[in-house]
Amino acid sequence: MSGSTIIPWVVGNWKMNPIQADATQLIQQFKTLLTQSTIDSDACHIGIAPTLIALDRTHQALSSAPCKVYTVAQDVSRFAGTGAYTGETSAELLVDSQIQHVLIGHSERRDLLGDSVEILKAKLHNALQAGMTIIYCVGESLEQREQGLAEQVVLQQICDIASVVNDEQWSKQVVIAYEPIWAIGTGKTASPQDAQAMHAKIREGLCQMTAHGARIALLYGGSVKPENAVELAACPDINGALVGGASLNAQSFYQIAQAFAQSKQ
Known part of the structure; x- marks a missing residue:
């Protein structure tokens, strides 16, 4: 079972959405909800992962939020530093733009874009060396x-x-996000019991790898929405959520973050 000192994470993965005008409106709506009833950073870490071209604008917009909201990169290059790597963005360039958090290993990157184990290890190494916090995604197919x-x-x-x-x-x-591939964007969700069982196994495995295994945040992802967030948040080894579609609705995303903040107090 996870320690009570783990602060939950709720991260919205916008994927290849939305257009800039809608992104600006979405952030403003979310900031308004936080102004009306803020979520203490000691109760829940909140992050938003926009498209690459929206990272800087999102970071600037979130800087005026009434509580800390992290801007998270959806990916990072396997190449470090700077150089002749067209289309790539290194960990150092992200950090230089004040982006300190990144997703690595999402199943869509693995399955659709060819991120092999060696590529993922290179990305992870570079991000760690640059001082970034990594949300490392794992999950099985149906x-x-x-x-x-x-x-x-x-x-x-x-x-x-x-x-x-x-x-x-x-x-x-390092934060671990468990996303069963069969539940991503399908509307299907692992039952809280199944999700907790997998998280407990992950916790057990981490404790065998590192003395810090009991204190690493484990997030659940896969059609997380307000309707199931409270029940998921009540599970002892689920320390937050990686939210896809529901993060594109400010009210839904706020309710999910609120559910985790309240459950872990």
Whole structure:
């Protein structure tokens, strides 16, 4: 079971959405909700992951929010520093733009864009070296779950990165997000019992890798919405949510963050 000192994370992954005008409106709506009833940063860390071209604008807009809201990059280059890498954005360039958090390993990057284990390890290494906080995504397909391989697949995905994360980095720079692939954008959600069972296995595996395993935040993702957030938040090893579609609605995203903030107090 996770320690009571873990502060939940609720991160909105906007993916390839929305257009700039809608993004500006969405952020303003979310800031208004926070102004009406703020969410203490000690109760819940909140992050928003916009498209690359909206990172700076989002960061500037969130700087005036009534509580801390982190701007999170959706990806980072496997190449470090600067150089002749057309289309790439390195960890150093993100940090130079005051972006300190990044998603790595999302199933859409793995399945659609060819992020292999070696590529993910390179991205993770560079982000860690640049001092970034990584939200590392893991999850199994429906076929893998039906074959009884879900736990094996997810734990292997975590073991894949063990060689590039040292003990201090586990404690300060890594958050794990479990997203069953079959639940992403489908409207299907793992039951709270199934999600908690997987999170408990992840916790167990992390505790075997690092002395800090009991204190690493574990997020659930996969069709998280206000209707299931309270029940998910009540699970002892679920320390937050990586939110997809519901994060494109300010009221829904706020309610999810509120559910986790209130459940862990």
